[in-house]
Amino acid sequence: MAGAAPQPHTKSGKKALDAEINLVPFIDLLSCCISFLLITAVWTQIAGLQISSSGGPPEPQQKQEQTVDLKLLLTEKGYQLTMPGAALEIPKVASATGALAFDRKTLADKLRTLKGGLPDQSAITVQPEDAIAYDDLVSTVDICLGEQLRNVTVAPLN
Amino acid sequence: MAIVEPGKRPGPRIERSRVFSKKFTRGKKTGYASLMLTSLVDMFTIIVIFLLMNFSANGEVLYMSKDIKLPDAYHGAQLERAPVISVSGDAVTFDGRQVAATEDLVKGDALNVPELEDALRDERRRYETIHAQDLDHSFRGLVNVQADRKIPFKVIKRIMFACNQSGFGNINFAALAKEGEGPRKVALK
Numbered sequence: 324m325a326g327a328a329p330q331p332h333t334k335s336g337k338k339a340l341d342a343e344i345n346l347v348p349f350i351d352l353l354s355c356c357i358s359f360l361l362i363t364a365v366w367t368q369i370a371g372l373q374i375s376s377s378g379g380p381p382e383p384q385q386k387q388e389q390t391v392d393l394k395l396l397l398t399e400k401g402y403q404l405t406m407p408g409a410a411l412e413i414p415k416v417a418s419a420t421g422a423l424a425f426d427r428k429t430l431a432d433k434l435r436t437l438k439g440g441l442p443d444q445s446a447i448t449v450q451p452e453d454a455i456a457y458d459d460l461v462s463t464v465d466i467c468l469g470e471q472l473r474n475v476t477v478a479p480l481n
Numbered sequence: 482m483a484i485v486e487p488g489k490r491p492g493p494r495i496e497r498s499r500v501f502s503k504k505f506t507r508g509k510k511t512g513y514a515s516l517m518l519t520s521l522v523d524m525f526t527i528i529v530i531f532l533l534m535n536f537s538a539n540g541e542v543l544y545m546s547k548d549i550k551l552p553d554a555y556h557g558a559q560l561e562r563a564p565v566i567s568v569s570g571d572a573v574t575f576d577g578r579q580v581a582a583t584e585d586l587v588k589g590d591a592l593n594v595p596e597l598e599d600a601l602r603d604e605r606r607r608y609e610t611i612h613a614q615d616l617d618h619s620f621r622g623l624v625n626v627q628a629d630r631k632i633p634f635k636v637i638k639r640i641m642f643a644c645n646q647s648g649f650g651n652i653n654f655a656a657l658a659k660e661g662e663g664p665r666k667v668a669l670k
Binding site for chain 2: 354357367370
């Protein structure tokens with residue numbers, strides 16, 4: 324059977340120190356565990372990006388001193404980052420497939436620089452055009468959250 | 482001449498030998514084979530540890546559908562259990578039942594989606610009735626939106642409008658959680 328198969332008594336008549344471990348119940352337990360875990364396993368991890376919409380009920384917001392009204396427009400041409408007195412265009416770039424895609428890396432860099440200058444800034448309004456795909460919207464919100472701009476508001480552009 | 486069983490036979494000298502005569506003894510082999518269970522137990526243990534590491538107590542929050550390919554997100558938080566609005570290329574469903582056709586939402590100019598708003602209002606009423614005495618679980622207006630990556634914002638905009646009209650202001654966009662590129666987990670407010 325399983326485990327070591329010891330001699331119960333040595334030649335000299337002394338009791339052997341080795342003990343036989345019965346592995347059958349252990350294997351039964353492991354089999355049950357594997358079955359249960361396989362049935363209840365979740366193979367796709369879903370993440371949630373919390374946003375607030377412009378028409379929703381107002382949320383209590385803390386008064387912050389050094390913040391600006393930051394807006395990020397998603398248009399067919401690319402990103403447009405605007406704040407009072409300044410605007411920045413981030414045009415689309417050619418992706419690996421050759422198609423034009425939003426320049427997410429540059430946007431992340433710009434937001435990081437902006438966050439460095441305005442550490443209290445946590446609000447941003449993302450305004451996509453109607454034709455912008457859900458994928459681009461989610462990736463933009465994801466970049467904003469990654470740069471610690473946690474109060475993301477999504478509002479229509481027009 | 483005596484009839485003997487065919488096969489190898491040792492010579493008289495080898496037959497007497499203590500060492501070599503064992504080769505020619507014809508004892509019956511035992512019918513049982515011993516199984517090496519150690520490696521089996523090792524394998525089971527590794528599988529259990531791997532599955533335990535992947536174990537999630539939350540279970541499936543969303544109805545995963547073949548028609549909906551979710552976008553990726555690196556900084557998402559864990560989704561909470563809430564009503565789910567699914568938007569595929571064909572239909573908009575609320576908790577599994579169809580409330581509108583996606584094509585209609587793309588074409589129309591109006592913002593409201595009456596069927597979805599009614600469904601959301603019913604859901605809100607149901608929740609508030611169930612938790613009328615439960616102050617710890619007051620209505621927070623949490624809703625999960627699960628859309629295909631190619632769905633235009635025009636459809637999402639109308640769904641968000643319907644959510645706001647029905648009092649569901651806490652909207653969560655569902656995405657596939659990805660690790661890498663130095664993800665920083667963000668806690669939900």
